[in-house]
Amino acid sequence: MSTGSPHTETPPELAAAQLAFQIAMGYIGSAALQVALHLEVPDRLANGPRTAAELARETGVQEDALYRVLRALASVGLFEERASRTFATNPAADLLRKGQTTLRDILYFLTDAPHFRVYADLLHSVQTGQPVAEKVFGAPIFEYVKGDPALNERFNNGMTSASAAAIAGALKAYDFSGINVLVDVAGGHGMVLTSILRQYPAMRGVLFDVDHVVAGAAPLIDGAGVTDRCKIVSGDFFEAVPPGGDVYIMKNIIHDWDDDRALTILRNIHQVLRGTPGGRVILLESVVQPGGGPDFAKMIDLEMMVLPGGRERTAEEYASLFARAGFTLTRVVPTESLMSVIEAHLSS
Secondary structure, eight states, X not given: OOOSOTXXXXXXXXXXXXXXXXXXXXXXXXXXXHHHHHTTHHHHTTTSOEEHHHHHHHHTSOHHHHHXXXXXXXXXXXSEEETTTEEEOOHHHHTTXXXXXXXXXXXXXXXXXXXXXXXXXXXXXXXXXXXHHHHHHSSOHHHHHHTOHXXXXXXXXXXXXXXXXXXXXXXXXXXXXXXXXXXXXXXXTSHHHHHHHHHOTTOEEEEEEOHHHHTTOHHHHHHHTOGGGEEEEEOOTTTOOOSOOSEEEEESOGGGSOHHHHHHHHHHHHHHHTTOTTOEEEEEEOBOOSSSSOOHHHHHHHHHHHTXXXXXXXXXXXXXXXXXXXXXXXXXXXXXXXXXXXXXXXXX
């Protein structure tokens, strides 16, 4: 008869093997998540547990295959498997329901098929230092996205979803008062800008992005009730940015680009800010942390490397980048989201 504990610790060799396999098969979890999001499983579980059979009938898919996908996701903490092939929601799954304040749309974009095609050739970036996207798609990623209406919609919805999470945390952590005109550079459909304008009714704003993006911004701006205080301008930030703002904000823009192209954007902002009292730049970005622990920024950094050719940066790297563009990094404010508020003023 065994006298050992039924809850003995996993042997170190087995734990190491499990970790290695978890990393090696990470793409399988991503593909399973894409299926669950496409079939809207988190929404279908919102009112209580459902069986795999019920979900399969409702979504028109094969029951056993769906069960196996959901079982795999439950094994890593997404959903909870109950008795009799029954699944329930949990806090992680609740983040994946439809709605602009959830992570559903950004994760739907991050797990779509083009990502699998790109990451299959990650070695290309490591060997050449160039984005994989241009090799795989034959064009820079933003040009490719623009030419695929369905992908373009997933991208824009994903950016709005990510913006909602980022700005909610930023509004709690950072005081935007005192700004007269806030210019949101490459602001997409305006989630960041409209969220700030709603909280600061004396502020005016300018939403600036390329024409095919801002063409879809009106519904969100109208819905936020800030149409009378929000001007829409289209253009190319590598050429110029709209004048007239005293503060320029960018969410997940500088990380898209290498230092040379990031400096072009920042110097264009500096050009229109010169002489403006209190003129400053605000970035909403992930900041790479020192040390070797888990860090979202270190993973999304690879996304920047293989798609647009950009990078995530440490606080020190942001300070250096700003200094070269005529700004001084004044503070980095952590938020409850995965992004920080990075503030830089015009250098004296």
